[in-house]
Amino acid sequence: MSLISAENIHKDYQIGDICVKALKNINFGIEPSSFVSFVGPSGSGKTTLLNLIGCLDKPTSGKLKVAGTDVINLNRKQSALFRGKTIGFIFQDFNLIPVLTVYENIEYPLLMVEVIPPNDRKKRVNELLEAVGMVDQKDKYPDQISGGQKQRVAVARALVTNPRLVLADEPTANLDRKTAYIVINLMKRLRDEFKTTFIFSTHDQKIVGEVDVLYTLEDGELKSAEVKGGGKKNA
Amino acid sequence: MRNLFKIAVRNLMRYKRRTLLTISLITIGVVFVLVFISISGSFKNMMIGQITDSLVGHIQVHRKGYLAATENMPLDLNLKFSEFKQLENTLNKQSEIEAYSPRIKLGGMLSNFVATSNISLIAVYPDMEFKTLPLLPSKIINGEKNFNRGEIIIPQLLAEGMNIKAGNVVVVVATNNDGSVNGKQFKVAGIVERLFGPSGRNGYIHIEDAAELLRMEEIEVNEVAIRLKNFDMLNPINQKLEKLLSKELSQQGKPLFEVHTWEKLTPFYTISRMIDVMTFFIKLMLTAIVLISIMNVMIMAVYERIREIGTIAAIGTLPGKILSMFIIEGLCLGVAGVAIGNIMGMLIIFIINSLRFTFNFGMVTGLLLSAKIHPADLLSISVTVIIVSIIASLEPAFKASKMEPIKALRHI
Numbered sequence: 001m002s003l004i005s006a007e008n009i010h011k012d013y014q015i016g017d018i019c020v021k022a023l024k025n026i027n028f029g030i031e032p033s034s035f036v037s038f039v040g041p042s043g044s045g046k047t048t049l050l051n052l053i054g055c056l057d058k059p060t061s062g063k064l065k066v067a068g069t070d071v072i073n074l075n076r077k078q079s080a081l082f083r084g085k086t087i088g089f090i091f092q093d094f095n096l097i098p099v100l101t102v103y104e105n106i107e108y109p110l111l112m113v114e115v116i117p118p119n120d121r122k123k124r125v126n127e128l129l130e131a132v133g134m135v136d137q138k139d140k141y142p143d144q145i146s147g148g149q150k151q152r153v154a155v156a157r158a159l160v161t162n163p164r165l166v167l168a169d170e171p172t173a174n175l176d177r178k179t180a181y182i183v184i185n186l187m188k189r190l191r192d193e194f195k196t197t198f199i200f201s202t203h204d205q206k207i208v209g210e211v212d213v214l215y216t217l218e219d220g221e222l223k224s225a226e227v228k229g230g231g232k233k234n235a
Numbered sequence: 236m237r238n239l240f241k242i243a244v245r246n247l248m249r250y251k252r253r254t255l256l257t258i259s260l261i262t263i264g265v266v267f268v269l270v271f272i273s274i275s276g277s278f279k280n281m282m283i284g285q286i287t288d289s290l291v292g293h294i295q296v297h298r299k300g301y302l303a304a305t306e307n308m309p310l311d312l313n314l315k316f317s318e319f320k321q322l323e324n325t326l327n328k329q330s331e332i333e334a335y336s337p338r339i340k341l342g343g344m345l346s347n348f349v350a351t352s353n354i355s356l357i358a359v360y361p362d363m364e365f366k367t368l369p370l371l372p373s374k375i376i377n378g379e380k381n382f383n384r385g386e387i388i389i390p391q392l393l394a395e396g397m398n399i400k401a402g403n404v405v406v407v408v409a410t411n412n413d414g415s416v417n418g419k420q421f422k423v424a425g426i427v428e429r430l431f432g433p434s435g436r437n438g439y440i441h442i443e444d445a446a447e448l449l450r451m452e453e454i455e456v457n458e459v460a461i462r463l464k465n466f467d468m469l470n471p472i473n474q475k476l477e478k479l480l481s482k483e484l485s486q487q488g489k490p491l492f493e494v495h496t497w498e499k500l501t502p503f504y505t506i507s508r509m510i511d512v513m514t515f516f517i518k519l520m521l522t523a524i525v526l527i528s529i530m531n532v533m534i535m536a537v538y539e540r541i542r543e544i545g546t547i548a549a550i551g552t553l554p555g556k557i558l559s560m561f562i563i564e565g566l567c568l569g570v571a572g573v574a575i576g577n578i579m580g581m582l583i584i585f586i587i588n589s590l591r592f593t594f595n596f597g598m599v600t601g602l603l604l605s606a607k608i609h610p611a612d613l614l615s616i617s618v619t620v621i622i623v624s625i626i627a628s629l630e631p632a633f634k635a636s637k638m639e640p641i642k643a644l645r646h647i
Contacts, residue, residue, distance in 0.1 A: 051641055054549070056549060056640050056641040056644075057641050076554065077553060077554065080548065080551050080552070080553050080554070081551065081553070082551075083549065083550065083551040084550065084551020084552070085551070087551075088550070089546075089549050089550055091546065091644070093542075095542065095543070095545075095546040095644075097242075097543060097546070097547070098249070098543075099242065099245035099246050099248075099249055100242070100245070108547075108550075109550050109551065111238045112238075112547065112550075112551070112552045112553075112556055113550065113551040113552060157550070158550075161551075
């Protein structure tokens with residue numbers, strides 16, 4: 001059973017009198033524990049699609065199921081709860097909370113989203129600090145660490161609630177080549193370790209070369225779906 | 236909740252100067268209100284003390300209808316001896332009453348055999364009157380601080396106008412209830428000063444002399460002034476007396492007595508009310524300061540952290556928690572301002588009292604300014620500031636909690 005299934009997804013934006021068709025008849029399915037990327041030029045609809053999968057936005061029409069839940073019919077509060085339990089987010093600009101330390105940033109979703117006993121929380125945060133190699137930086141604030149380290153913290157934060165899906169919008173866009181590879185390999189290793197599905201929007205070739213499935217978007221349409229290691233998926 | 240407070244405090248510390256300025260503004264407001272309340276309260280209490288302890292007492296009881304006609308000092312509205320005994324019996328049973336003084340207020344003519352003038356007399360038992368009005372002896376500025384039968388205390392205005400001195404002999408002529416005129420000779424025991432200078436025509440004689448002058452067969456009184464053990468219990472005891480005395484009926488079956496607190500008996504109550512109104516407006520200003528300063532800071536905080544709000548909303552923070560986060564920030568500002576303000580306010584009040592400032596009230600000079608703040612005032616100001624802080628944070632906090640994460644994340 002697919003972790004995500006999208007059928008005939010359309011997303012229109014009204015800008016003044018003009019109707020912008022951001023996504024047109026999108027159909028795809030994503031399996032659990034996969035490493036997937038949506039690629040395409042700017043304005044092709046990658047971020048819009050990720051926002052729909054992440055329950056941050058709703059399609060104009062179509063059917064979208066994430067982890068067996070029809071996310072289109074969720075209200076604001078249900079969406080927030082669903083995101084907190086099922087989805088982790090990694091942002092291009094890291095979006096760490098500046099007033100919290102590395103440790104506290106990773107801990108944040110466990111405090112605000114889930115109710116977990118303190119000992120379990122500590123264990124989980126330390127486990128992820130170790131997994132992303134930030135144990136020795138745990139008491140530093142975001143402005144005291146490098147971009148690559150920030151993104152590693154963001155990865156740990158995204159994974160701390162044990163989500164089934166992590167969405168990453170241009171996660172390596174603000175990183176140098178070497179750091180980008182480290183972060184991608186880290187995410188891949190964590191996918192293997194935690195069986196979490198990672199979905200990226202990117203036009204970074206470094207990521208493109210590492211993914212299992214590559215979807216190409218152009219002008220809001222899904223042009224191709226390529227399974228790495230051979231074959232093509234129906235787009 | 237602990238974590239929400241931790242995040243709120245850290246967010247406030249992010250902009251230290253702005254936070255410090257806002258807290259300073261609230262602190263200044265709180266200090267100003269505390270000092271104003273303590274000084275105005277001290278002045279008000281002193282003023283009430285002077286008036287009640289040297290003029291009117293805390294409560295007065297009259298025959299029903301007397302107060303409306305008090306300017307004419309009517310003798311036909313006197314309480315008969317039996318009626319006064321009835322009242323005295325009730326008053327004696329009240330443990331909250333420290334002292335009471337029966338009075339006959341009458342008008343007459345005063346002559347020193349050279350000049351004649353009209354005079355208002357308060358006829359009393361001196362010992363009872365002095366217990367009820369303990370500051371009255373200090374107002375007798377010339378002669379004896381007491382008087383006996385056959386003696387009179389002359390008001391300063393008449394003494395100066397008619398050149399009367401202690402030890403002189405004067406004659407008082409008065410009209411009794413039947414309309415006949417009687418006279419009696421008195422020795423001047425002393426000169427009484429009015430609270431607000433040489434005005435007024437109130438003198439004092441012994442109640443038994445008044446009864447003789449008015450040819451009363453039995454002593455009748457038209458006023459009973461009462462002093463309470465605890466002035467703070469004024470209203471409950473007034474209500475209690477009203478209830479008790481309302482059962483006492485005249486021969487016509489109507490209520491016999493009327494009971495009034497000092498507030499109904501002197502125009503200075505208006506000044507006291509004005510002080511209360513000023514205090515209210517000062518508190519209102521404090522409320523406005525807190526409201527505007529915190530609302531301003533919180534609006535800025537929300538505007539500056541839109542992307543951050545988007546992030547925490549995206550990762551699943553419920554709108555209610557985002558709301559709480561910002562309300563707690565405002566609350567922390569208010570609590571910090573009120574805590575520092577209370578400490579500084581108390582310190583300033585302590586310094587004012589240590590410097591022993593004095594001031595004058597009417598003819599009374601050298602009154603010591605004794606600034607005091609009641610714990611109830613401290614509590615009410617603190618609670619007001621804290622509630623206003625929460626109210627001021629509500630609008631920005633609602634705005635933050637209702638933000639669409641997708642729009643917030645796009646904010647530059």
